[in-house]
Amino acid sequence: MQLEDLIQRIDQLIQKADEVLQTVEGNLYDGLSVDSESFYAFRSASLSFLAMTFGKDHTHYDEFNSKASSETPYHTQIGCSILSVAREELAGGWLATTKGLISAEIFSDFLEMAQHLLDEGYKDPAAVMAGSVLEEHLRQLCQKHDISTEITRQGRPKSKKADALNADLTKKQVYNRLDQKNVTAWLDLRNKAAHGKYQEYTEKQVSLMLQSLSDFMVRVTL
Incomplete structure (x- = not known):
């Protein structure tokens, strides 16, 4: 579509x-x-x-x-x-889900796309996109380490929030508590961008997020 x-x-x-x-x-x-x-x-x-x-x-x-x-x-x-x-x-072209990006076939590397947006002065969609990449990475890490990505409520399965995945991965020692704190901070920045709280973070913070997230994903591999 x-x-x-x-x-x-x-x-x-x-x-x-x-x-x-x-x-x-x-x-x-x-x-x-x-x-x-x-x-x-x-x-x-x-x-x-x-x-x-x-x-x-x-x-x-x-x-x-x-x-x-x-x-x-x-x-x-x-x-x-x-x-x-x-x-x-x-x-505004802010469709930042992994599925949407694949369909559009704009960039094969989502973080590269986020960096491109940031370089062009679009810190907000860059933050949302980076957050989507992070959340997908967390889900795939859970699958790799046999951690459930769903919970059951009222008899129906529901996907866990990214914060819950982060906690579960830390408990299973997939990464340490310092990584957990960093992931929490990145998710918080993503949520601020997604909720329109654009004045609560800076372009520099998004840039640092992209650099740190890239290092994290290389170090904590799937």
Whole structure:
């Protein structure tokens, strides 16, 4: 699927949210609600799109799944807002999942791509991309060392967060506690970039992250 198709699809989902909001009924005293069938059709289609495009481990998927969960105007508006942010990232070329990068076939080396973005002055997408590379490396390290990458909640498997993978790898002595602290710091920087907290880190910090991450991945190999 091309970028234009992704943007067109997310525009359709945002339009669906607007249509759901047109079904509002009730009052402030008794509570407002939207048409249940329309809301859950919108929710299902949106989750499917976010999982396919960004992955189920991405912030957008997690936030939509948890915060746009019931048939109310508020939850519908929250879902629409998350889709709008995702659209901005797509339109700006910030699709930084491993799957998206492979499909685009832009760079075979993801860290090289992140460094290229940083060199061009785009520290924020560079940080997000480097974080995606790190998280994928952690998952593959877990698979190599027979560490589960999933937990079961309410009878359903769910992917572990990167912080949990980091802790598990340290417990199994795949790397030491100093490495764990560094990984935690890199993940924190990635999360700040992904959540739009662009003023809380500098271009120099992203540069150091890329250098250190590259060294870490060479030293702690798959």
